[in-house]
Amino acid sequence: MATSLDRERLGPLKDSVAIVGVGETDYGSDYRGAGGKAVAKGEARYDSYTLASRALKRALDDAGLNKDDIDGLCVANLSSERACELWGMNPRWSGGGDAAQSIIEATMAINCGLCTTVALVYGNAQRSMNTAYGGSRVTGGGITSYFYYAPWGLTSQGALYALLFQRHKLLYGTTEEQLGAIPVAFRKHACMNPNAVMQKPITIDDYLNARYIAEPLRLFDYCLINDGGVAIIVRRADMAKDCRQPPIMVSGFGWSEENVDATQLRPRLKDFYHTAHRDVAAQVYPMAGVTPQDIDVFATYDSFSVHLLASLEGFGFCKEGEGGPFVQEGRIEIGGDLPCNTSGGMLSESYMQSWNHQPELVRQLRGGLGQRQVQGAEVAQYVHDVAGKCKSIIYTKGN
Amino acid sequence: MATPRPIRSMDPYAEQFWSYTQIKEFRLQKCSECGKFRWPPGPTCDRCLSDEFEWTLMAGRGKILSWTTFHRSYFPEYPAPHTTIVLELDEGPLFAAYPVKIGPEDLSEGMELSLRWTDGLDEFGDYNLPVFGPLTE
Numbered sequence: 198m199a200t201s202l203d204r205e206r207l208g209p210l211k212d213s214v215a216i217v218g219v220g221e222t223d224y225g226s227d228y229r230g231a232g233g234k235a236v237a238k239g240e241a242r243y244d245s246y247t248l249a250s251r252a253l254k255r256a257l258d259d260a261g262l263n264k265d266d267i268d269g270l271c272v273a274n275l276s277s278e279r280a281c282e283l284w285g286m287n288p289r290w291s292g293g294g295d296a297a298q299s300i301i302e303a304t305m306a307i308n309c310g311l312c313t314t315v316a317l318v319y320g321n322a323q324r325s326m327n328t329a330y331g332g333s334r335v336t337g338g339g340i341t342s343y344f345y346y347a348p349w350g351l352t353s354q355g356a357l358y359a360l361l362f363q364r365h366k367l368l369y370g371t372t373e374e375q376l377g378a379i380p381v382a383f384r385k386h387a388c389m390n391p392n393a394v395m396q397k398p399i400t401i402d403d404y405l406n407a408r409y410i411a412e413p414l415r416l417f418d419y420c421l422i423n424d425g426g427v428a429i430i431v432r433r434a435d436m437a438k439d440c441r442q443p444p445i446m447v448s449g450f451g452w453s454e455e456n457v458d459a460t461q462l463r464p465r466l467k468d469f470y471h472t473a474h475r476d477v478a479a480q481v482y483p484m485a486g487v488t489p490q491d492i493d494v495f496a497t498y499d500s501f502s503v504h505l506l507a508s509l510e511g512f513g514f515c516k517e518g519e520g521g522p523f524v525q526e527g528r529i530e531i532g533g534d535l536p537c538n539t540s541g542g543m544l545s546e547s548y549m550q551s552w553n554h555q556p557e558l559v560r561q562l563r564g565g566l567g568q569r570q571v572q573g574a575e576v577a578q579y580v581h582d583v584a585g586k587c588k589s590i591i592y593t594k595g596n
Numbered sequence: 597m598a599t600p601r602p603i604r605s606m607d608p609y610a611e612q613f614w615s616y617t618q619i620k621e622f623r624l625q626k627c628s629e630c631g632k633f634r635w636p637p638g639p640t641c642d643r644c645l646s647d648e649f650e651w652t653l654m655a656g657r658g659k660i661l662s663w664t665t666f667h668r669s670y671f672p673e674y675p676a677p678h679t680t681i682v683l684e685l686d687e688g689p690l691f692a693a694y695p696v697k698i699g700p701e702d703l704s705e706g707m708e709l710s711l712r713w714t715d716g717l718d719e720f721g722d723y724n725l726p727v728f729g730p731l732t733e
């Protein structure tokens with residue numbers, strides 16, 4: 198790939214926009230329902246638009262803005278037309294994708310002068326709709342390996358991550374017990390988060406005693422399937438001070454994809470997607486003017502626990518193959534050297550497909566989270582890696 | 597009747613791959629310009645964008661890269677436990693399949709396996725499925 202990154206043009210975009218509002222639905226109480234019992238899959242209670250609309254209203258209230266202040270819109274898992282119609286919006290610009298992609302796109306659109314204030318809105322009634330991530334109903338969402346090997350009985354994103362972790366075990370001697378420190382830590386964080394779906398602590402023994410789904414991954418290595426919505430308001434930095442909350446700056450971002458031979462699983466199994474990680478790291482840290490040592494709070498896409506090993510190694514928090522030992526002894530817990538997925542993440546808070554990580558990092562930088570607060574948090578990083586489609590955002594406290 | 601299996605992904609190139617399996621030939625496309633093998637089948641060489649290729653007979657040998665055992669049944673045709681593997685073929689491409697005549701406890705990193713055929717059936721018709729087993733039985 199030709200080197201095309203233009204740091205001179207990218208540099209001024211540092212701190213050019215701020216996150217001024219965040220909103221989420223009630224993941225925990227929605228999951229448990231009125232009777233306090235988990236809602237069964239396929240028991241339709243919500244649709245995605247109900248959840249997205251609720252999150253949008255909360256994000257606008259959080260920012261102290263109203264819908265007429267919004268002139269750009271990114272929706273995810275929704276039809277843009279239907280969403281705009283529902284919310285009475287005629288945006289001047291619209292985009293969409295995962296959370297990190299949408300933040301990068303919104304930053305670009307604002308800096309181009311197309312708009313000043315962008316709402317990013319996601320809604321997913323995946324539990325109500327009984328969405329399948331393995332088996333004969335999988336369509337792949339554009340990722341061929343998710344369905345291509347069905348004739349051999351190889352299916353589900355979990356199994357593909359199980360192959361990745363098995364490879365990590367074979368190459369580096371990483372153990373299942375080491376991996377278990379990740380879901381145990383995230384669950385501990387969820388128990389400090391009243392909005393998290395999961396509220397009961399788990400021990401490493403609970404982890405090891407739970408059933409395998411796709412061995413070597415067990416039940417607690419898998420994310421939740423729950424309903425929810427998330428909204429984020431991104432605003433031009435010079436207008437952010439008019440808002441109710443202290444602005445949280447978008448200080449750096451990076452994007453790189455590793456798609457060659459993706460269906461063969463080559464970047465997954467031969468590289469752990471580290472080429473993309475390294476490429477994104479080379480963008481995001483210099484742009485924000487920080488290094489991995491400066492990161493106070495970290496969050497990674499965690500549809501499966503093993504994502505964290507891959508991203509910690511790929512972004513240089515530890516050497517390749519040393520992720521297993523790195524995540525031990527509370528290092529990734531609140532109070533440790535690098536608190537990771539402090540809301541409980543997608544394993545234990547809510548499976549919002551990257552969206553719930555952003556409000557949590559924003560809240561950590563705003564401060565005042567009580568026992569869940571990472572003390573003195575000033576720099577936060579999100580790493581997105583879905584099958585090698587890697588992006589990262591660095592957030593910092595505004596002045 | 598052949599063994600029913602979860603449905604194949606079909607396009608004109610996949611159709612050709614699977615039709616060779618009916619005569620038990622494991623052929624992948626090899627770029628006529630630069631010699632790169634590709635999988636899954638498709639119109640273009642990802643290295644040089646040439647659309648000239650030959651369906652080339654593979655040696656049918658590869659080394660194990662990784663495996664996973666399903667303890668949950670996702671397809672009625674593959675009740676748990678069911679083990680799948682990913683091999684690196686001698687010609688270069690990685691290939692996912694399932695192991696035959698060897699249990700998951702006997703698999704190891706880099707172990708060499710060779711091609712076997714087993715029958716298959718889906719709504720596109722009868723075919724043979726390439727799977728992999730020990731070099732010597």
Ligand SMILES: [Zn+2]
Pocket residue numbers: 627628629630631632641642643644645646
């Ligand atoms: Zn070629």
